[in-house]
């Protein structure tokens with residue numbers, strides 16, 4: 175049971191329609207302090223709409239949102255002081271340099287000149303932007319731009335940061351750099367609510383994942399819980415051509431064949447219920463002299479969860 179002071183975000187019955195169509199449909203979520211919570215979903219699932227409501231930018235039609243106990247509508251000013259927001263609402267001035275932008279935002283956050291300089295330098299260092307400090311933002315790459323957005327959102331040291339699709343459109347290397355930056359932030363204890371279309375991103379960064387599709391919460395849990403939901407460990411084995419028939423018979427004998435054996439040429443895939451089945455398989459294959467070419471074990475991935483559950487929901 176979560177006590178109120180352990181909770182960063184509590185969402186109940188959140189619903190929002192545009193032109194009579196529900197974009198967010200009765201969503202309930204609880205996000206604990208200090209955790210990284212990912213809202214994962216395909217395009218137009220409703221992720222940004224949820225974040226805009228949580229961050230006080232948009233009013234829900236019904237339901238309510240509490241941020242550190244404050245109502246996101248009735249106490250919006252208090253909520254705004256506790257959150258940093260970055261992603262699809264970049265607010266930096268493209269004609270100014272990184273340094274100039276940071277000096278403006280630090281001043282807006284009430285820091286004096288000396289404090290502003292120290293803070294700007296520290297953020298540029300943390301986000302590996304020091305060398306680019308005198309470049310105009312319009313000449314920044316996509317990755318540099320995202321890092322600066324994130325730096326700006328952290329000036330006020332908010333205890334809760336919303337990252338709306340922080341790596342959408344970035345190339346794989348820049349995405350990994352961004353993940354490192356996010357990990358540093360997580361290590362400092364900031365609560366992070368992240369939206370993403372990328373399964374790997376949620377798997378890499380999040381403690382909890384809520385999968386949403388067509389405005390509805392499909393499933394919520396830790397990455398491992400979600401993976402367990404769709405499937406078991408798979409055993410994949412390829413037999414020598416001459417041994418395939420005997421191999422399939424052995425698999426049917428050792429593993430529960432009602433649970434779905436997939437045969438693709440010489441390669442057989444079978445769900446594993448107990449690792450004892452695997453040792454049993456090898457002992458019997460040895461006794462019967464069934465030649466095995468290769469074998470491997472495969473854990474379910476978030477892709478399996480995503481495709482199975484968003485498919486089921488159609």
Ligand SMILES: Nc1ncnc2c1ncn2[C@@H]1O[C@H](COP(=O)(O)OP(=O)(O)OP(=O)(O)O)[C@@H](O)[C@H]1O
Nearest residue numbers: 192193197215216217218219220221222223224371
């Ligand atoms: N201001 C708006 N006016 C009309 N429709 C809107 C508005 N904002 C969002 N929608 C609709 O709500 C639905 C969900 O959009 P949303 O941007 O929340 O999805 P998303 O999951 O963030 O998608 P993406 O990954 O593409 O950003 C879409 O069908 C979108 O067209």
